[in-house]
Amino acid sequence: MSGDRHKGRGSRVPTPPVWLARTLVVVCFLALLEAAVRGGLVSKFFVPPPSEFLAQVARDLVNWQFLVYTGITLYETGVAFMLALAIGVAFGFLLWRVKPLGEAYDPLVAGLFSSPIVLLYPIFLVVFGRTPLAIIALASLFGVLPIILFTRQALAGVSPILLRVGASLNLSRWANFRYIMLPAAAPTIFTGLRIGLTYILIVVVAMEFVLQIGGLGNLVSETSLMFRADELYSGVTLVVLMSAAFIFLIYRAEGMVRR
Amino acid sequence: MNRILAIRLGTVVLFLAIWELAGRSGLVPREILPPASEVFAQIIALFGSDNFWADVTASLYEILVGFVVGSLLGLSFAALIATSDYVYRIFEPLIYYLGAVPKIILFPILILFLGTGLQSKMGMAAVTAFFPIVVNTALAIREVNPIHVRAARALGASRAQLYSKVYVPSIVGPVLSGMRLGLGVAITGALLAETAVAQVGLGFRAVELYSQLRIAEMYALILLIFIGAALVNVGIGRLIQRTTHYQQQETRAGASVT
Numbered sequence: 087m088s089g090d091r092h093k094g095r096g097s098r099v100p101t102p103p104v105w106l107a108r109t110l111v112v113v114c115f116l117a118l119l120e121a122a123v124r125g126g127l128v129s130k131f132f133v134p135p136p137s138e139f140l141a142q143v144a145r146d147l148v149n150w151q152f153l154v155y156t157g158i159t160l161y162e163t164g165v166a167f168m169l170a171l172a173i174g175v176a177f178g179f180l181l182w183r184v185k186p187l188g189e190a191y192d193p194l195v196a197g198l199f200s201s202p203i204v205l206l207y208p209i210f211l212v213v214f215g216r217t218p219l220a221i222i223a224l225a226s227l228f229g230v231l232p233i234i235l236f237t238r239q240a241l242a243g244v245s246p247i248l249l250r251v252g253a254s255l256n257l258s259r260w261a262n263f264r265y266i267m268l269p270a271a272a273p274t275i276f277t278g279l280r281i282g283l284t285y286i287l288i289v290v291v292a293m294e295f296v297l298q299i300g301g302l303g304n305l306v307s308e309t310s311l312m313f314r315a316d317e318l319y320s321g322v323t324l325v326v327l328m329s330a331a332f333i334f335l336i337y338r339a340e341g342m343v344r345r
Numbered sequence: 346m347n348r349i350l351a352i353r354l355g356t357v358v359l360f361l362a363i364w365e366l367a368g369r370s371g372l373v374p375r376e377i378l379p380p381a382s383e384v385f386a387q388i389i390a391l392f393g394s395d396n397f398w399a400d401v402t403a404s405l406y407e408i409l410v411g412f413v414v415g416s417l418l419g420l421s422f423a424a425l426i427a428t429s430d431y432v433y434r435i436f437e438p439l440i441y442y443l444g445a446v447p448k449i450i451l452f453p454i455l456i457l458f459l460g461t462g463l464q465s466k467m468g469m470a471a472v473t474a475f476f477p478i479v480v481n482t483a484l485a486i487r488e489v490n491p492i493h494v495r496a497a498r499a500l501g502a503s504r505a506q507l508y509s510k511v512y513v514p515s516i517v518g519p520v521l522s523g524m525r526l527g528l529g530v531a532i533t534g535a536l537l538a539e540t541a542v543a544q545v546g547l548g549f550r551a552v553e554l555y556s557q558l559r560i561a562e563m564y565a566l567i568l569l570i571f572i573g574a575a576l577v578n579v580g581i582g583r584l585i586q587r588t589t590h591y592q593q594q595e596t597r598a599g600a601s602v603t
Contacts, residue, residue: 104434111435132457190352200526202533202574205548207540208555208563212377284445292447296541303450310453318453325450330442 116140134316142320143327152305156328158218159290159301163332166222166286170229174282175275177230178237188238199231204289207296218300221293229286236278240271280340287332291325302328379561387565396550397566403545404536407463411470412531416524418471419478426479427486437483444476452538461542466535473534474527481523485516518589525581532574 101107116136122128123135146152181188181195207224214220244267252266294303302325309321361381367373368380391397426436448469455468489512497511539548547570554563 101431104431107431108435108439112439186348186352190349190356194353197575197578200529200578201571202529202536204533205536205540205551205570206567208551209567211555212560212563288445288447292449292537295447295449295452296537303447306450306453310456315457318457322450322454326443326446329446333442333445 131315134319139316139319139323142316143323146320146324152324155301155305157301159287159294159303159328162218162222162225162290162294162300163283163287166225166229166290167283169222169226170233170282170286171279173226174230174233174278175237178234178275178278179241181234181238182241188242192235192238195231195234199235203228203231204292207293211297216297216299221290221297221300224293225286225289228289229282232281232285233275233278236281237271237275240274240278241267243274244270276340276343280336283336284333287329291329376558376560379564383561384564384568387562388569391562391565391569400545400547400550403463404539404547407466407535407539407546408470408528408531411467411535412474412528414467415471415474415527415531416478419475419523419527420482420520422475423479423482423486427483430487433483433487440476440479440483444480448473448476448534449537449541452541455538456542462544466538466543466546469538470531470535474524474531477526477530478520478523481526482516482520485519485523486512488519489515518585521585521588525578525585528581529574529578532577536570 102110119128119133120135120137123130123133181191204224206227207220210220210224214223248266248270249262252262257265291301291303294300295307296303298304298307306318306321306325309317312318364378364381368375368378368383426432426440451472452465452469455465455472459465459468493511493515494507497507502510536546536548539546540552543549547566551563551566551570554560554566
């Protein structure tokens with residue numbers, strides 16, 4: 087992390103390790119903000135001084151309410167991911183197995199993936215009511231798309247050389263799938279799972295915010311109703327921190343499963 | 346090829362048939378799923394209503410202004426961080442993690458600054474568009490082939506020539522696909538924000554129709570939003586293909602990911 091491999095030119099000035107510089111950038115930003123607010127450049131009504139809302143963040147972090155919110159978000163994300171995983175891998179497998187079906191549907195799935203799926207939410211409200219179920223259903227609908235795309239791509243992309251190795255070893259169809267196809271396709275499938283999980287988390291928190299039910303997203307919409315800037319900024323900071331932590335863990339998990 | 350077309354057409358027909366039947370037979374209550382024919386009749390009706398066009402104008406205005414602001418900020422920020430390897434490595438994870446946060450939670454802050462009118466939705470569009478544009482542009486700048494740069498220098502290119510003849514042509518493809526992604530998420534961001542707090546706009550109208558239980562109209566409106574977004578996406582895709590026809594096309598999934 088800290089080793090700077092520089093191109094010699096222009097790096098005559100010794101530079102601190104990247105992580106330290108990154109921390110400094112964040113600290114400087116907060117310090118400047120603090121100065122701007124205290125100096126009256128930015129109204130306290132809009133931005134509370136970082137020292138104040140960071141204290142609030144610390145208080146909220148140890149609040150049991152926050153843990154409950156986090157738990158709800160994790161639960162909804164988990165259920166939606168399981169659904170998306172099961173359906174997505176099965177459907178991706180089907181699209182790979184039945185070639186014409188795959189060629190017909192792949193662009194449709196890709197098109198859906200780039201469409202504003204979240205905006206379907208009033209329909210989900212009509213069907214499921216204003217419940218966590220609506221959030222879970224919507225999130226898994228979004229998350230399933232990259233899983234389908236990547237599963238199909240992964241299976242279709244297995245090197246023909248590997249397949250010929252399997253054939254020359256006279257493997258049974260199942261053994262061929264289990265020992266050749268699956269290990270070869272797994273890394274790409276995991277990428278799809280990671281992307282799916284990331285999107286599910288985003289949709290869950292966004293929907294919680296909009297519908298004002300459930301976990302972390304709801305935390306922000308509740309604090310925003312109180313018209314207290316420090317509470318609001320603390321809520322937003324907490325959700326940003328938690329999202330970043332989740333994403334970090336998802337990356338780590340992918341790395342561990344891959345090995 | 347024909348078989349594929351047949352599968353697609355068959356799917357659409359089957360989908361519409363099941364939709365229509367489920368609504369008509371009373372298997373699914375009409376309040377939950379109005380039959381397709383009713384929804385399509387509402388689409389025609391929407392085209393004739395003044396409200397609809399006012400909503401379209403408001404939403405398009407928000408999205409466009411927001412997208413332009415977000416693009417300008419995104420492009421300049423990317424140029425700022427991508428020129429130095431060291432600076433890029435400082436900012437990359439920050440951008441990456443902030444980019445994966447659901448931007449809608451910033452909406453209350455935007456309301457605080459910009460009010461509940463169109464401006465806060467423009468802000469939303471700008472913030473959402475910013476991240477994919479920064480990521481794609483910064484990556485593109487860093488992947489400019491150094492051999493091309495050295496070759497141009499060796500041939501005595503001036504600084505201006507270096508930019509116009511080497512940097513811009515080699516980043517234009519990825520930058521445009523980043524902007525396409527940015528526009529896509531800006532549409533989602535602005536409309537989603539409208540569903541939360543707004544007085545006008547397509548997102549606002551969808552939720553309004555929902556709360557008035559005008560379900561068939563709501564389906565029609567959401568369908569139109571999807572068709573509109575798809576048209577924009579395809580249109581820009583075509584435009585990009587035209588402007589970068591001399592370059593190899595990027596892989597399709599790679600662009601819409603991360």
